[in-house]
Amino acid sequence: MDSLIKLFVCFYVFLFTSLLFAEINGVEGSDKNHRLYGFRPTKLFVFGDSYADTGNIKKSLSSSWKFPYGITFPGKPAGRFSDGRVATDFLAKFVGIKSPIPYFWKNYAGKKRLQHGMNFAYGGTGVFNTQAPLPNMTTQIDFFQNILTAGDIYNIPSNLISSVALVSVAGNDYSTFISQNRPASDFPAFIKQVVDQTEVNLRRLHALGVEKVAVPLLQPLGCLPGITFASSFQRCNETQNALVRLHNSLLQQAVIKLNNEIKKSTFIILDLYNAFLTVFNNKGANPGSTTFQSPLKPCCVGVSSEYNCGSVDEKGVKKYMICDDPKSAFFWDGSHPTEEGWRSVYSVLHQSLTASFMKA
Numbered sequence: 001m002d003s004l005i006k007l008f009v010c011f012y013v014f015l016f017t018s019l020l021f022a023e024i025n026g027v028e029g030s031d032k033n034h035r036l037y038g039f040r041p042t043k044l045f046v047f048g049d050s051y052a053d054t055g056n057i058k059k060s061l062s063s064s065w066k067f068p069y070g071i072t073f074p075g076k077p078a079g080r081f082s083d084g085r086v087a088t089d090f091l092a093k094f095v096g097i098k099s100p101i102p103y104f105w106k107n108y109a110g111k112k113r114l115q116h117g118m119n120f121a122y123g124g125t126g127v128f129n130t131q132a133p134l135p136n137m138t139t140q141i142d143f144f145q146n147i148l149t150a151g152d153i154y155n156i157p158s159n160l161i162s163s164v165a166l167v168s169v170a171g172n173d174y175s176t177f178i179s180q181n182r183p184a185s186d187f188p189a190f191i192k193q194v195v196d197q198t199e200v201n202l203r204r205l206h207a208l209g210v211e212k213v214a215v216p217l218l219q220p221l222g223c224l225p226g227i228t229f230a231s232s233f234q235r236c237n238e239t240q241n242a243l244v245r246l247h248n249s250l251l252q253q254a255v256i257k258l259n260n261e262i263k264k265s266t267f268i269i270l271d272l273y274n275a276f277l278t279v280f281n282n283k284g285a286n287p288g289s290t291t292f293q294s295p296l297k298p299c300c301v302g303v304s305s306e307y308n309c310g311s312v313d314e315k316g317v318k319k320y321m322i323c324d325d326p327k328s329a330f331f332w333d334g335s336h337p338t339e340e341g342w343r344s345v346y347s348v349l350h351q352s353l354t355a356s357f358m359k360a
Ligand SMILES: *[C@@H]1O[C@H](CO)[C@@H](O)[C@H](O)[C@H]1NC(C)=O
Pocket: 001, 002, 003, 004, 005, 007, 230, 231, 235, 237, 238, 239, 240
């Protein structure tokens, strides 16, 4: 288990060294709301980490505000942990609304723009505290609740009946656990705690009146470039993926239990685990997904293990290499997909998402 810890520490470094912010500009999406089922989603509220952050994290804390982040979209660094769009943008597109404004920028956005919802996700966060001063998911939901209580932006409950939430828990709790040198034998119990706390958060969002809550399963952490560089980006680490599957099966059980309790299909699972693997293995059978030649190899990578995408030395000389075409890579950096990677993942998820949204 010791080497598992080392690998997770390495994963930790990757997730955090790429911590960073954007302008309000340019989060596009189609403005027409399509009817997914009996209700027409008009708002998206987002909670979680770097897979969902579209510009909340402070510039001083994150590489996502440094070149070459954002080169595909919006064309310069803007706080997204990718070359372009991230999960929030693709889910917004799916439900047919504009990508919501980051909470941090709410005072710079017009009232009309705020009606698409708000993004409370901060890169590097977990359901529990990770790095101070980043807000854990409980605190992010507090921000949301305070805005609802203030009542000057959204009318509750009527405004929430047509709302969707995304709750991204992509692994920072686990990298933090490892960095604290806690015994590896505690891992399974800690996984249970993470899922239990996620369930508390999901219950709260439902109690606040959100109509549909999308809950991604954990992606295969053992396939992230920060891990697979040990095999020159050839093989996923199966030991780590087995732990991820434990997290995912507990999370799925929690979601089934919640839906049974409330007798509605409020909570929707987004199976990122299998969607990532499907894209990695795609040889053309999934026409919506790109076939990536070396799916585990990131586009932007440090020249050695001490450097990350976006890092420069004291003289400003860059310490990373970037591929010719970000569209050709699934991964952008040590832990985050490219825009093309996310596009492919959401294309694989499209059918199950549609089916889940149809269920009342
Ligand atoms: C995968 O992780 C396990 C547990 O951390 C470790 O023992 C093993 O060496 C890793 N495998 C590879 C191929 O890196």
